[in-house]
Amino acid sequence: MIIDAHQHFWNYDPVRDSWIDDSMQVIRKDFLPKGLRPVLEANNVDGCIAVQADQSEEETEFLLECAKNNPFIKGVVGWLDLRAENIEERLTHYSKHKLFKGVRHIVQAETDDAFMLKPDFLNGINKLEQFGLTYDILIHEGQLSQAVALVEKCPNQQFVLDHIAKPKISNGVDSIWEKHMRALGAYKNVSCKISGMVTETQDFKWQEKDFTPFLDVIVDAFGVDRLLYGSDWPVCLLAGTYGEVIQIVQRYFEKFSKQDVLKVMGENAARIYKLD
Template structure:
């Protein structure tokens, strides 16, 4: 089964979605399951994981309903306020839905030490009880504290989104700290990584496939083929390329790998890590 492990849906709201500014006109509109379904079919993708883009339980419910109505959406990584004292109650509520597979907070918008706050750590500590994955969305400067956080929870399954968003256009030499910390983070075997979100980490959204190769080499060396997952980051990826462009970057890079290894990266790992068969 081929799985897109990272994409989003939304009914565009100019106030709520103010992060979509005038430079992002191509995604200032609704993106719904009916829009993605033919794209997945055209690219031989069997299913996807819908990931939160708004920090509200309203959106979590919207994504879960979308998944219930559209069987190709195999799971949801939603949002629950991990810093709230009632976090256990809310996780228990959502975990009753088998389509609820994980939680994400937009940590990239927070301070560097946010992930070490006691209230946030308390929230993370509750996830494994409900067999929920935590998706890590951060910039490279936040990785050192992420590593400290991960070290506290050896039983928790973590997935790093978008290879932690290095500045692709500046090349690997300018991203030395990213390289060092990716390797340190990957030393924790309960952390996996989505090969996703790379095209939008380029200067003016201009890129060539070869721009990503050195970053992918580091990521593969760090995580190995058993802990990598393909994700399109659709529709955000449309800022810098079509769905098939993003897919081809990954498929072309891994073309020389074995069929078994490719199958893991393109779906089997996502099925296992997010428990998509349960």
């Protein structure tokens, strides 16, 4: 079983999706389940997890509707305002949807160096545990120390770090990134998605060997039980095809046991996100 633990859908809106700038023309259009299904089938992927790309409950409703109508979408990581006073009420509402598996906030766009450590945000994070929901950490590498502090404050919450914290791949492994990744890996309630790497390269130019040192670090830091394959489709299309992205991961793990490969490519995602 192969599960793509990280991909997105959207009906392109130039105002809402203004983050898709002029350098990203290839993804300035709609990306919906009907477009992903044949791609997954061609790459022998059995299912996926749809992750929010817009910070609204409308986005969460949209993704849940996509999942309801497309059985290959095994779960949704949506958005709720974790800082809201009524967050417990909203979590109660969305937890009634069996495909609602977790929450994500686009922290990489926040300029406050302590955003994730604010009392209102921490209150929301601390509510997730009682509902059995994950929290996806989306940050850039400069926010890693903040992520470590967050995890330290929430020892029982299940965290999933997206995109190996978005290091600058073309510059090689940075010692500070590595230090923080190893610090996060020391917490057993933190997992890491092998995703988003191709788009963290200079001008979207890369060779497969560029990723090996980074993969070496995260395997050593997290172990094969806490790593999840994710494509980051359609964003990955800026730098490569779906097939090229999945092959980076599959070829790296060729030297591992079949059991370890199954964990990284799907079993860990099924366990961590509690997929049916």
